[in-house]
Amino acid sequence: MKNLLKNRIVVGLVCIIVALAICFGLTPMFNDALTSTVEIVRVNAEIKEGDQITAKMVTSVEVGGYNLPSNVVYRTEDVVGKYANTDLYKGDYILASKLSDTPQLKNEYLTGLDGTNRAMSITIKSFAAGLSGKLERGDIVSLIASDVGDLRETLIPAELQYVEIIATTLSDGTDSDMQEEEDDAGLASTITVLVTPEQARLLAELEQEGSIHAALVYRGNRENAGKFLEEQARVLEELYAEEPEETEGEEGSEGENPADGESAEGESNEKGTSEDGEKKPTEAEAEKAGQLEETGSDKADDAGNQE
Numbered sequence: 295m296k297n298l299l300k301n302r303i304v305v306g307l308v309c310i311i312v313a314l315a316i317c318f319g320l321t322p323m324f325n326d327a328l329t330s331t332v333e334i335v336r337v338n339a340e341i342k343e344g345d346q347i348t349a350k351m352v353t354s355v356e357v358g359g360y361n362l363p364s365n366v367v368y369r370t371e372d373v374v375g376k377y378a379n380t381d382l383y384k385g386d387y388i389l390a391s392k393l394s395d396t397p398q399l400k401n402e403y404l405t406g407l408d409g410t411n412r413a414m415s416i417t418i419k420s421f422a423a424g425l426s427g428k429l430e431r432g433d434i435v436s437l438i439a440s441d442v443g444d445l446r447e448t449l450i451p452a453e454l455q456y457v458e459i460i461a462t463t464l465s466d467g468t469d470s471d472m473q474e475e476e477d478d479a480g481l482a483s484t485i486t487v488l489v490t491p492e493q494a495r496l497l498a499e500l501e502q503e504g505s506i507h508a509a510l511v512y513r514g515n516r517e518n519a520g521k522f523l524e525e526q527a528r529v530l531e532e533l534y535a536e537e538p539e540e541t542e543g544e545e546g547s548e549g550e551n552p553a554d555g556e557s558a559e560g561e562s563n564e565k566g567t568s569e570d571g572e573k574k575p576t577e578a579e580a581e582k583a584g585q586l587e588e589t590g591s592d593k594a595d596d597a598g599n600q601e
Contacts, residue, residue, distance in 0.1 A: 341382040434512040442504035456526040461486040
């Protein structure tokens with residue numbers, strides 16, 4: 295075997311056979327894959343998120359089959375009548391993940407409320423208060439209150455360090471992405487945030503007493519955003535866990551008052567104080583008063599005899 299491998303003729307023949315296999319076997323197969331075509335569905339007109347797709351919006355085209363996404367839609371009938379999960383533009387391939395069998399609900403973000411948290415809107419009273427129109431859904435912000443009360447204080451409550459924005463809304467009630475750069479796009483008048491009942495109460499008070507500014511803390515993936523929200527939940531738990539303890543302490547002090555009252559009443563009784571607040575005479579005072587009365591009566595009798 296070693297002698298055959300050392301033989302140049304044998305080695306040359308092996309190389310020729312391998313080259314022929316590549317040229318006439320693998321290469322044609324690769325070329326066929328590159329040149330093979332399939333029909334897929336492509337967008338023919340702009341489709342907005344939530345729109346129902348009609349036959350006029352899409353068309354079937356023949357394209358190269360190599361390196362196509364695995365979930366691309368090949369048949370028009372699999373698209374017509376469904377709803378777009380995202381904006382689709384002319385020339386886009388339609389993927390199954392971008393389609394839905396049911397229409398999207400209006401204000402879909404509100405359907406996730408389960409009674410634990412609240413959705414609450416706060417007014418953006420100035421251009422700067424809303425981060426110059428750059429806030430958008432999913433942002434984590436800190437809410438700062440200015441001009442609060444008669445002293446016009448600025449407060450940064452610990453309860454509002456990390457709050458999630460779930461919607462930004464125009465003055466006409468239409469939700470908008472405040473980062474869209476369109477000529478006719480307006481600035482949001484309110485932002486809707488996801489808060490606990492305690493945060494909601496505090497926000498309502500601060501908005502009535504002053505102005506609220508939103509400071510952007512984080513914008514990114516949901517996993518990192520969740521870390522900020524978890525930290526805020528921990529702070530809220532620490533802040534409001536102290537209230538029951540204080541309440542119990544107050545109840546305990548109130549419970550001691552009746553005993554104190556009883557002891558005070560006992561002391562007052564010992565001192566001879568009646569229920570109506572009048573001082574009762576002691577035994578010595580009563581005896582002395584009796585003697586005075588007897589003396590007075592004797593003197594009256596003497597005076598009568600002299601007369």
